[in-house]
Amino acid sequence: MRRRIGSAAVALVGALLLVSLFLHLVPGDPVDVMLGEQATEVDREALRRAVGLDLPWYSQLGVFSRQLVTGELRTSLPPFQRKVLPAIGTALPYTLVLTVASMLIALALALPLGVAAAARRGTAVDAVAMGTSVAGVALPRFWLGPVLIIVFALKLDWLPVSGAESWRHLVLPALTLGTALAAFLARMTRASMLEALREDYVTVARAKGLSPRVVLWKHAFRNALLPLLTVLGLEFGTLLGGAIVTEKVFAWPGMGTLLLTAIEKRDYNTVRATVLVFTLCYVAVNTLTDAAYARVDPRVRRRS
Amino acid sequence: MPPLPTRALMRGLRGRFVLCLPGLFGMVGCRAEPPAEGITVLLESPPDSLDDRFALTANGQRLAALITPGLLAFDDASQPVPVLAESFREVSPTLMEFTLRPGLTFHDGTALTAEDVKATFDGLRDARVRSPRAERYAALKWVEAVDARTVRFHLERPYAPLLAELSAGIIPSERTGADDVAAQGEHPVGAGPFRFESHPDEEHLTLVPFEGWYAGAPALPRLRFRVVRDETTRVLELLKGRADLAVNVVSPAVLPVLRREPHLRVLSRPGTGFAYVGLNLREGPLADVRVRRALCHLVEVGPVVEHKLHGLARPSQGLLPRANWAWAPSAGCPYSPEEAARLLDEAGYPDPDGPGGRPRLTLSLKTSTDRLRRAVGLVLKEQLARGGVQVEVRALEFGTFFDDVRRGRFELFTLKWASVMEPDLLRGAFHSMNIPTAENNWGGFNRGGLRDAALDSVLEAAARAPREERTALYAEAQQRLDALMPILPLWHEDSVAVVSTRLEGFEPSAHGLLTPLARARMASGAKERAQ
Numbered sequence: 001m002r003r004r005i006g007s008a009a010v011a012l013v014g015a016l017l018l019v020s021l022f023l024h025l026v027p028g029d030p031v032d033v034m035l036g037e038q039a040t041e042v043d044r045e046a047l048r049r050a051v052g053l054d055l056p057w058y059s060q061l062g063v064f065s066r067q068l069v070t071g072e073l074r075t076s077l078p079p080f081q082r083k084v085l086p087a088i089g090t091a092l093p094y095t096l097v098l099t100v101a102s103m104l105i106a107l108a109l110a111l112p113l114g115v116a117a118a119a120r121r122g123t124a125v126d127a128v129a130m131g132t133s134v135a136g137v138a139l140p141r142f143w144l145g146p147v148l149i150i151v152f153a154l155k156l157d158w159l160p161v162s163g164a165e166s167w168r169h170l171v172l173p174a175l176t177l178g179t180a181l182a183a184f185l186a187r188m189t190r191a192s193m194l195e196a197l198r199e200d201y202v203t204v205a206r207a208k209g210l211s212p213r214v215v216l217w218k219h220a221f222r223n224a225l226l227p228l229l230t231v232l233g234l235e236f237g238t239l240l241g242g243a244i245v246t247e248k249v250f251a252w253p254g255m256g257t258l259l260l261t262a263i264e265k266r267d268y269n270t271v272r273a274t275v276l277v278f279t280l281c282y283v284a285v286n287t288l289t290d291a292a293y294a295r296v297d298p299r300v301r302r303r304s
Numbered sequence: 305m306p307p308l309p310t311r312a313l314m315r316g317l318r319g320r321f322v323l324c325l326p327g328l329f330g331m332v333g334c335r336a337e338p339p340a341e342g343i344t345v346l347l348e349s350p351p352d353s354l355d356d357r358f359a360l361t362a363n364g365q366r367l368a369a370l371i372t373p374g375l376l377a378f379d380d381a382s383q384p385v386p387v388l389a390e391s392f393r394e395v396s397p398t399l400m401e402f403t404l405r406p407g408l409t410f411h412d413g414t415a416l417t418a419e420d421v422k423a424t425f426d427g428l429r430d431a432r433v434r435s436p437r438a439e440r441y442a443a444l445k446w447v448e449a450v451d452a453r454t455v456r457f458h459l460e461r462p463y464a465p466l467l468a469e470l471s472a473g474i475i476p477s478e479r480t481g482a483d484d485v486a487a488q489g490e491h492p493v494g495a496g497p498f499r500f501e502s503h504p505d506e507e508h509l510t511l512v513p514f515e516g517w518y519a520g521a522p523a524l525p526r527l528r529f530r531v532v533r534d535e536t537t538r539v540l541e542l543l544k545g546r547a548d549l550a551v552n553v554v555s556p557a558v559l560p561v562l563r564r565e566p567h568l569r570v571l572s573r574p575g576t577g578f579a580y581v582g583l584n585l586r587e588g589p590l591a592d593v594r595v596r597r598a599l600c601h602l603v604e605v606g607p608v609v610e611h612k613l614h615g616l617a618r619p620s621q622g623l624l625p626r627a628n629w630a631w632a633p634s635a636g637c638p639y640s641p642e643e644a645a646r647l648l649d650e651a652g653y654p655d656p657d658g659p660g661g662r663p664r665l666t667l668s669l670k671t672s673t674d675r676l677r678r679a680v681g682l683v684l685k686e687q688l689a690r691g692g693v694q695v696e697v698r699a700l701e702f703g704t705f706f707d708d709v710r711r712g713r714f715e716l717f718t719l720k721w722a723s724v725m726e727p728d729l730l731r732g733a734f735h736s737m738n739i740p741t742a743e744n745n746w747g748g749f750n751r752g753g754l755r756d757a758a759l760d761s762v763l764e765a766a767a768r769a770p771r772e773e774r775t776a777l778y779a780e781a782q783q784r785l786d787a788l789m790p791i792l793p794l795w796h797e798d799s800v801a802v803v804s805t806r807l808e809g810f811e812p813s814a815h816g817l818l819t820p821l822a823r824a825r826m827a828s829g830a831k832e833r834a835q
Contacts, residue, residue, distance in 0.1 A: 090505060146536045154544055161540045162532060163507075251532045253507050260533075261349075261506075264702075 008283040015279040016061070016272060023268050024057040064272055073269055084273045087258060092277065094164060095254035098177065098247075099239040101170055103232075105178030106185055113182070114189025119216055121194065129186065136183025145176045145249035162251040173250040177243050181235055188231050192224040199223070225296055233289030237282040342526025343548035343807050343826070345818070346538050350506040350531045354492045355485070356473030357428055357435040362722060366551075366818045367529070370511060371411075372473030372494025373819075375402050375421065380814035381627045382576070382725040384467055388416065388474055388495060388518070390453075397462035397770055398445075400470070404453040409516045410476050411499045418449035420477045425457075427480030428472060434482075440469045462768045465728035497522045497822035507531040523825035524807075542568060548804040552816040555676055556614040559800065567805050571812050574618055575799035576625045578721040581669075581684065581792040584714055586753040589665050594651040596789040600637035601644040602691040608683050609795050612676065616800055620793035622782050623730065627814060630727035632779030634793075635786045644691045655692050663694035669716040670709070672702045677718055680794075684718075710746040712753065720797070723815050727778050731763040734790060754790040 055063070067073040073084045110133075117129035152172060153161045163169050196202065197220050205219045206212075244256035251257075255274060262270035353359045356368035369377070375389040386392060392402040408416035425447045428435050443463035448456040459466065474495060479488045492500050497519070498511035509529040513522040530547070532538045539558050541547045545567055552575075554562065562568050581603075583590045590596055605619040618626065622634035645655070653664040667688075671681040678699045685695040695716065700708065709717050721729070732738055736755040738748035762784060766777035801812040810824040 087506075142536075146540065149537070149540050154540065161544050161546060162534075162537045163530070248534045249537055251507065251530075251534065251537060253505060257533070 004287060008280075008287075011283055012276060012279050015275055016065075019272055019275045020057060020061045020064075020268075023271060060268065061272075064269055067269075068273065068276075073273060084270050087270070088255070088273060088277055091253060091255050091258045094252060095240060095247075095256070097170065098173055098243070098252060098254060099236065101174035102177035102181060102239065102243075103236060105174055106181035109178065109182035110185035110189055114186040115193055115216065115221060117186070117190045118193030118197065119212075126190075130190065133183035133186040136179050137187075139180065141176055141180060141243070141245045142249060144179065145172070145246060148172045148176055149249075162249070164250075164252050169250075169252075173243075173246050173252050176246050176249070177239065181239075184235075185228070185231065188228055189224065192227045193220055196220040196224040222296070226293065229289055229292055229296065233285050233292075237285040240278065240281040240285065342528060343524060343804075344528045344530055344546065345821075346541060346547045346550040346553060347529055347531045348533060348535070348538070348553040351509075353489055354500070354503070354509075355489045356475075356494075357433065357437065358485075358489070360436060362816070366816070367509070368473055368492070368494075369496070369817060369819050370498045370527075370821065371492050371496045371500055372475055373496045374471040374473050375404075376467075376471050377819070378468070378471065378725050378815070380573070381629050382625075382727075383629050384471075387471075394771065395456075397768075398459040400457045400459075400467070401450075402455050402457075402470075404455070405518050406453065408495055408518060410495050411493050411514055411516070412476065413516075414476060416474065416476075416495045417452045418455040419452075420480075421455045421474055422447045422449040423477035423480040424472065424474050425470075427475075427482075430482060432482035433480075433485060437469070437472070441466070444469075462770070464769065464771055464774060465726050465767055468726040468728075497819075498527060501526075517822070519822070522822045524821060525826070527821060542802055542804070545804065548807045549810065549821075550802045551812060551818065552800055554800070554802055556612070556616045556800070557676075559614060559616070559802075562802055569803045569805065570800065571803055571810070572616055572798040572800045573812055573814060574625065574627060575797050575814050575816065576628075576724045577797040577799075577816075578620065578623065578625070578724050579617070579680075579794040579797060580620075580623075580719065580721075581794065582709065582714070582717045582719060583752050583789075583791060584712060584716075585790060586712060588715060589651070589653065589667070590715060592651045593787075593789060594647040595653070595665075596792075597637060598644040598647040598651070598691070599688065599693065600789055600792050601640045601647070602688050602693065603684060603792060603794075604639045604687055605794055608680060612679055612683065613795070613797070616798040617795040618798070619795050623724075623785065623791075623793055624727055624778070624782075625724055625796045625814070628724065628727065630775055630778040632775075632782040634782055636793075637789075641691050648692065653692075659692075663689070664692035666694040666696070667715045668696045668698060669718070670698050670700060670705055670714050671718045672705045673699045674702075681718060709751055710740050712740065712751065718794075724796075725815065727774070728763075728767050730778070730781055730785075731767055734785065735760050735763050752790050754788060756784065756788055759784045759788065 064073065071083075071085055074082060113129045113133065117126040120126055149161050149172060152159045159168050159171055160166075197216075199220075201223075202215060202219055205215045210219075240255070243254075244260050246252070247254050247256035248260060255277070259271065259274045261267075262274065347363050349361070349363060351359060351364035351367045352361045353364045354367055354371060356365070356372050356374070359365045359368045373387045375387060376384045376392065377387045379385050384392075386405075388404060388408060389402040390405045392400060395401050402421070404416070404418060404421070410416055410420075425441070425444070427433050429438050429441050429444070431438065443460050443466050445458045445460045448458065450456055457466075457470065475488060476493055478484070479493065490503075495514075495516075495518075497514055497517040499514040501510040501512045503509045507530060511527040511529075513524060513526075515521045532541060535553070535555065535558075538547070538550060538553060539562065542550060542554070542562060543565060559570050563570050581599075583596055583599075585591055585596075609615060609617045609619055620634075621636065622631060624631045648654075648664050655664050656662045669681055669684065671677045678697070681697040681699070685697050688695050699705075705717075708714055709719065732749040734750055734754050734756075736750065736757075737760070738750040739753050739755070740746040740748040740751060759781060762777055762781045766774050766781060769777055799812045799814055799816045801810065803810050806827050808825050808827045811820050813820055
């Protein structure tokens with residue numbers, strides 16, 4: 001456990017350093033982005049001093065860390081240097097809801113599809129399932145999102161276009177994210193099912209005279225879950241990092257939107273803080289994945 | 305801990321579940337809610353501040369103007385018009401006197417007097433308030449509240465452009481200090497036509513009409529502002545009828561689609577945004593005015609406006625918008641490949657192997673990644689190639705692009721002056737004092753590096769001169785600029801508003817302001833139609 005916390009801390013510090021460094025290597029000045037083309041140099045200097053942008057990047061990082069720990073961290077940009085943590089506190093739950101919803105959609109689509117494709121390998125079922133999933137992976141979200149809006153919000157008039165006011169606003173963004181993920185998961189499921197079906201214990205189960213259904217779900221599927229869990233954990237972490245494109249298309253006020261706005265404004269503090277939160281989420285999800293491993297696979301449990 | 309959205313989601317769930325039955329796809333017959341009371345205005349990005357003293361983005365300033373208007377505003381010709389002031393006059397070149405309208409009140413019910421005006425401007429210039437606009441008042445010596453309705457501005461030296469800065473929003477005197485900055489930012493109070501109601505998150509803002517507005521309470525029952533960052537989504541919201549107004553946030557290419565919708569109207573009028581090609585005058589071929597003129601003769605603005613901007617711009621006739629009071633006719637440079645060829649020959653760039661074939665010279669053009677700007681860059685490349693000038697177009701992310709422009713790392717670039725009101729802008733853009741250098745931290749606005757003593761003195765004189773003499777001086781400056789050709793003027797972009805039929809009486813302003821909302825109203829029968 002101590003090792004785990006140690007490596008998480010290293011990941012956090014590393015991410016913070018890298019992000020700060022990159023922010024300063026990226027050309028462009030937050031002051032310009034804010035003041036626009038017609039700003040005078042006096043305005044510019046005043047602003048730079050007011051927000052501490054005149055300090056070297058490592059001093060800025062020092063100030064950042066101190067403020068983060070005390071919870072006093074504010075956005076790098078005036079006029080109101082709003083506190084950053086509450087902004088993250090507002091955005092994160094939106095992202096969580098969206099992530100969980102799209103994960104559920106993805107699982108609901110992918111598991112049956114992948115298992116069916118593996119069970120009837122080489123048949124039309126397989127071809128159709130895998131064909132759809134290739135399409136699902138290939139469709140870009142900035143295209144799929146608007147198309148779903150046009151179909152379900154404009155033509156059918158069932159759902160709202162964008163925003164985050166009720167569960168109905170959640171459906172389209174979750175579908176957009178979910179389908180792409182489902183396509184990927186379906187392929188993974190199929191592959192790992194095929195592998196499991198080739199194992200000796202499946203042959204044994206079949207030889208015992210168990211019904212194909214029991215063999216498929218109880219013996220093969222449960223073993224095929226292991227690699228899936230890994231992928232699922234990674235994807236969950238990625239989704240928590242804010243699905244920037246999807247959030248932008250659906251005006252979903254989550255972490256992706258927060259990060260995007262912060263980058264456009266070169267709001268260094270918010271960028272740093274959101275990236276830290278992403279790193280935290282990633283570490284947390286990976287830890288949870290490991291724990292889930294232990295539950296699913298007794299061998300792992302025994303080893304640790 | 306802010307409220308979890310799950311709660312809102314659950315509320316929606318309980319509210320809707322009964323009406324539109326279960327399952328993801330089983331909601332046939334379950335319509336989106338009818339539009340709520342009032343109108344919805346789409347914004348492309350959140351305002352940086354609702355406090356006029358701090359708002360630097362267009363959206364911040366447009367919203368602040370609704371809540372906290374100033375003594376005066378500028379009309380489509382960029383002429384000052386009194387707002388909270390009833391009248392104003394120039395007593396002497398260093399003294400301006402404003403008379404307030406009688407009976408003005410703030411949203412909180414207190415009276416607006418000359419003391420509030422004085423306190424507002426004193427606060428703005430107070431270093432502890434840290435307004436980024438403080439330095440613009442360098443020419444202002446002191447403000448005098450003569451009586452309840454009379455206020456005088458004493459200047460250090462004659463400086464006509466100060467009038468533009470006197471349009472700053474007036475706030476109650478007890479909110480002008482350094483300790484009250486947060487209060488004014490979170491819940492702004494002013495004397496404007498609309499009163500702040502709520503700002504629950506970055507994406508939403510609600511304003512309601514102010515009964516005490518001097519011209520009578522606005523007829524619109526509520527203004528709901530919504531930030532939708534994705535342009536496609538803004539268009540879809542408009543198509544769906546869930547938004548009633550979008551000003552300058554839909555690009556010309558999609559407008560034909562919106563025009564076809566019976567429930568939408570597209571209104572436009574000549575605007576003040578100015579697109580141009582910047583030239584690096586410091587070195588290389590563009591240091592030669594003949595080459596600059598040649599480029600100008602090769603660029604045909606008309607077709608670009610017609611095809612890329614769908615006619616929603618006017619080819620520039622001079623640097624200032626046609627409607628600006630200081631506008632003066634410009635000689636311009638008619639399309640003429642022959643003249644361009646002659647000038648390039650003269651400048652020492654002969655055509656190596658006749659028309660087509662190898663170019664006379666090669667230049668690079670930097671643009672932002674904006675779709676429209678990039679497309680325009682490619683058209684320019686094509687047009688210049690016909691005259692033997694090869695152009696490499698490089699599209700860069702805005703921050704990077706702008707950094708290059710400021711530091712003079714370009715030969716050609718395309719940019720836009722967002723809104724041209726005060727002609728003193730020309731001094732910023734072309735006076736040799738304003739060339740960006742390492743010493744001024746690359747801050748000047750004369751990015752091409754133009755140095756011309758004659759122009760400098762005309763522009764200085766125009767900033768000092770009394771109002772009525774300025775027009776002639778700017779005409780002189782325009783003439784000088786025609787001869788020097790430091791940039792290639794392209795066009796002035798129209799101000800375009802997409803308006804739903806629920807909203808009546810909205811007339812877009814040249815500057816893309818939202819203030820016309822104060823005179824707009826709901827269409828009769830809008831409610832029934834919405835159901």
